[in-house]
Amino acid sequence: MTGRTHDLAALNTLAFVAIIADGGGSITLSTLLVALLANQIGGIAPDIDQPTAPFWRNLPIGGYFGRIIDRMLGGHRFITHSLIGLGLFAFLSNMLLHFLHPIMRSVDIDLVWIAFIVGMVSHLIMDTFTKEGVPWLLPIPIKFGIPPIKALRIVTGKKMEKFIFTLLVAIDIWLIAMNYDHLLRLFHARII
Ligand SMILES: [Zn+2]
Numbered sequence: 248m249t250g251r252t253h254d255l256a257a258l259n260t261l262a263f264v265a266i267i268a269d270g271g272g273s274i275t276l277s278t279l280l281v282a283l284l285a286n287q288i289g290g291i292a293p294d295i296d297q298p299t300a301p302f303w304r305n306l307p308i309g310g311y312f313g314r315i316i317d318r319m320l321g322g323h324r325f326i327t328h329s330l331i332g333l334g335l336f337a338f339l340s341n342m343l344l345h346f347l348h349p350i351m352r353s354v355d356i357d358l359v360w361i362a363f364i365v366g367m368v369s370h371l372i373m374d375t376f377t378k379e380g381v382p383w384l385l386p387i388p389i390k391f392g393i394p395p396i397k398a399l400r401i402v403t404g405k406k407m408e409k410f411i412f413t414l415l416v417a418i419d420i421w422l423i424a425m426n427y428d429h430l431l432r433l434f435h436a437r438i439i
Pocket of ligand 1: 374
């Protein structure tokens with residue numbers, strides 16, 4: 248699965264969660280922006296175990312660090328693509344956000360944290376539909392995939408992924424169109 252599909256899937260999932268879980272409270276503009284950023288980082292974070300991942304490509308000597316991290320984490324689609332990895336990331340990101348909170352007081356770090364987790368979960372779900380599958384239950388070394396027949400799953404960068412990408416764009420437009428009034432109210436009254 249390519250980085251841009253993951254980015255889009257993360258955003259889709261976040262929009263979906265935001266629409267469903269509308270608590271009625273207001274959020275600051277800085278919370279919204281930081282949450283979106285955290286969501287996108289969460290959407291590609293599991294692929295830090297891949298030296299060629301977008302996460303590393305965008306850093307100056309990222310390829311080098313990527314290879315080291317790759318070895319440490321047991322290779323591609325290992326610990327970062329499991330529930331244990333998810334728990335670990337959730338814990339570490341929570342610590343980091345609490346550490347950073349004093350320099351961004353107007354940001355609701357709990358919401359930012361949720362956006363990050365949502366992005367990460369969307370990544371694992373998307374990868375489950377690919378040929379390689381996801382070792383959700385590590386240390387049990389089984390890679391799960393949907394559908395169970397490998398031949399029917401998505402191959403990264405191939406036609407099916409392009410179709411999924413288009414589908415995600417369509418879902419995005421549909422989500423916005425269906426909830427237009429709701430989103431408008433959110434932007435008018437709740438973002439401060
Ligand atoms: Zn992945």
